[in-house]
Amino acid sequence: MPATINPTITRSLGSGLAGAVALNVLHEIARQFIPDAPRADLLGMRSIAKGFRAVGEQPPQGEELYRLAMAGDVASNALYYSLVGVNTKQPVVAGAALGLLAGIGAVTLPGPMGLGEKPTKRTPATAAMTIGWYLFGGLVAGAVYKRLKA
Template structure:
């Protein structure tokens, strides 16, 4: 059971911490920095698009925003938990790679997916912040992964 806990709980727990750090950073910055990325808007657009596809009415904007944040936390937790595929000694490099890949994807994919480019590409600073903040999430994940792997649970 101990090995199972470290195998599953360490990556999931560290992925959750990285996702929370990223979401707190996004949500705080969007209130303070005019050019901040708007991952929440991308999430809301994605939910609306899926609901329109299945002929369902999306919720009002406040509730839709909550859904988007929940979806961001869940998907980023699962994504960052891929750190569990690395050896603990390689966690920093793996976390950085996961963060950079997610950031580049968050800048490059919304347009082709029909979600618009403004939320993450409005200005060069917006794109840089997007990539940087996903990198921060990956680095938080890496630090948490190394720490959790050392715990005895």
């Protein structure tokens, strides 16, 4: 008998992916037009390069590094935002909480992690956009979960 996939897990993962894609699309479009926009792409590229160097390897460069960063960003945010399924009665509230926490983390953690503060905290506007955009991703994940559950 074939194994079945739990519908809650499927909804959670799909919702997390929707939130992650929404967040990344917002980041990528805004950085083209807003000078103080957060640069999550730079954090992702720095993180990947740091990981490669930690294991004694030469990190990829240019477009390859950018593509790896975007894929990693979408994948990690999708898994994180998929936690909206933990609170199935209030997924939008759960998404808002997840987004807010992710945004605060994106502003406060890169410096201590050795990734630099400027990509998400260059100006007060940059920090506010960072938090707001992660909140947006969480809200999208929660709303999609709620819609898929209906």
